Amino acid sequence: MARGWRRCAARPPDGGPHCILDPRSPARVVSPAARPRALRGFLVAVILGAASLVGCGSAIDPAADPAPATTTGVDPTDVGPPPLDHGLGADLLSHLLESTVHVKGLDCQTAQKGSGFVVDGGLVATGAHVVSGIDVPTIVIGVGDEQREVASRVAAFDAVTDLALLRPLESVDLPPALGLGDVVEDTVGAILVHDGESARALPAGIARRIRATGADIYGRPAGGRDALVLAASVQVGHSGSAVVDANGRVVGVAFSRARGGTPIAYAVQAKELDVLMGRVDLDPPGHRPCRDA
Numbered sequence: 001m002a003r004g005w006r007r008c009a010a011r012p013p014d015g016g017p018h019c020i021l022d023p024r025s026p027a028r029v030v031s032p033a034a035r036p037r038a039l040r041g042f043l044v045a046v047i048l049g050a051a052s053l054v055g056c057g058s059a060i061d062p063a064a065d066p067a068p069a070t071t072t073g074v075d076p077t078d079v080g081p082p083p084l085d086h087g088l089g090a091d092l093l094s095h096l097l098e099s100t101v102h103v104k105g106l107d108c109q110t111a112q113k114g115s116g117f118v119v120d121g122g123l124v125a126t127g128a129h130v131v132s133g134i135d136v137p138t139i140v141i142g143v144g145d146e147q148r149e150v151a152s153r154v155a156a157f158d159a160v161t162d163l164a165l166l167r168p169l170e171s172v173d174l175p176p177a178l179g180l181g182d183v184v185e186d187t188v189g190a191i192l193v194h195d196g197e198s199a200r201a202l203p204a205g206i207a208r209r210i211r212a213t214g215a216d217i218y219g220r221p222a223g224g225r226d227a228l229v230l231a232a233s234v235q236v237g238h239s240g241s242a243v244v245d246a247n248g249r250v251v252g253v254a255f256s257r258a259r260g261g262t263p264i265a266y267a268v269q270a271k272e273l274d275v276l277m278g279r280v281d282l283d284p285p286g287h288r289p290c291r292d293a
Contacts, residue, residue, distance in 0.1 A: 079207035079231040082263050086190035086203040092248045093201055099175040101141050102194040103166070103240060105134030108290035114240035115194045116166070117250065120177045121280060124166040125273055126240030127255055128157055129217045131164050133290030139166060141175065143198045156280045157288050159216040161225040161272040162255045164240075165280060178242060180270040181249025183228060185209060191232055191254055191265070192242045204243060205231030206251065209269065218291055225272055228252045230265040243267045 088096070099118040103126045104111070114130030116139065124139055131137045131154055139150045152166040168174070185208050190201040206228060213224035230243065234257045243252035252267030 079205060079229055079264060081205075082231045082233055083188045083203040083205050085188075086201050087188055087246055088190055088201060088244075088248065095176065096178065096190075096192055096242075096244060096248055097199040097201065098142075099178050100192040100194045100199040100242065101139050101175075102196040102237075103130055103137055103139055104196065105131060105137045107135050108133035113196065113237045115192070115238055115242075115254075116240045117192060117242040118174050118177050119165070119180075119250075119273070119277065121277065122167065122174060123155060123277070123280065124152065124168075124174070125242070125253060126164055126166065127253065128159055128162045128164040128288070129255075129291065130240050131157075131166065132159075132217060132288050135286075136169070137166055139168065140194065140196055153285050154288060155285055156276050156283045158272075158276050158279075159218055159220075159288070160222040161268050161276065162217055163253060163268060163273055163276050165276060167280075167285070178244070178248070178250050180274055181245055181247065181251050182271075183209060183251040183269060184245065187245060189243060189245045189251065191230070191234060191238065191267075192244060193234075193238045194241075195237055201244075202232055202234070202238075204265070206243070206245065207231055212266065218289070226269040227255075228267040228269055230254075230267060231263060232265045233263040234265045 101116045101118065101124055102113065103116045103124070104113040106112070112130055112134060114127050116124045116126035119125045136151050136153065139152050141148050141150060150172050151169045153169060154164055155167040156165040158164070183206060185206065187206045189204050189206050191204045192199065192201055208229050210227050210229055211224055212227040214222065216222040228243065228251070234254060238254055241254040242250045243254060245251050250273075251270050253270070253273060254265055254267045256266040258264040
């Protein structure tokens with residue numbers, strides 16, 4: 001497990017810090033701003049179908065969306081159980097899993113791992129906390145006898161949205177890029193995960209859009225990110241997974257889960273990834289610090 005998850009009340013798929021509050025009473029000491037009233041009465045403000053989510057002791061940020069709108073309090077955990085099936089056709093599923101990869105590395109005194117997927121520009125998208133501190137992340141492509149490992153460098157990195165883009169160090173034939181799409185709430189999709197041996201799709205209810213505020217992956221105050229609440233069961237190594245809709249379009253990137261086995265997950269909206277892809281030629285390449293640095 002990656003280190004540092006105790007900074008936040010919700011535990012992410014790979015154990016890293018993510019700043020999504022768990023509505024239950026905290027098991028560890030938290031900051032005064034996070035205890036206990038905010039945890040007992042945890043609500044989000046829904047603004048034009050989105051919301052501001054309290055994270056890591058931060059308060060609801062009414063300025064996250066300046067547009068005037070009616071505000072309604074809702075329980076962010078009231079998303080229902082995960083769907084039994086994702087409904088993706090066999091041909092579409094095969095295409096999606098072909099472009100799903102595993103990402104791993106060992107540069108911060110611990111093994112780090114996650115999932116990822118191929119995007120335009122010969123790049124692989126994953127979670128920033130998955131590759132933070134790793135000088136040369138390894139991308140595992142394919143499954144079984146056709147599996148291969150490719151060395152890469154970080155081409156773009158955002159500690160606030162928890163997104164990273166990797167570029168292979170050598171010229172390789174990557175699987176087809178997955179396209180990005182706009183999210184539709186209260187629909188069924190899938191989370192595409194690769195555990196280093198095989199790739200599979202987990203059924204997911206795409207419940208609602210939110211504005212997640214709080215700290216970045218290093219625990220520093222940050223402005224927040226546009227995110228999604230999912231009804232899904234995710235595990236260690238699922239951070240960086242693509243969240244796709246019924247048409248196979250990527251609408252989010254998984255970055256966190258609720259504690260205690262509750263089937264609730266969180267993803268960054270795909271529009272945040274689209275912004276990062278536009279920064280590939282602007283950001284200096286190379287690894288970013290370990291989270292404990």
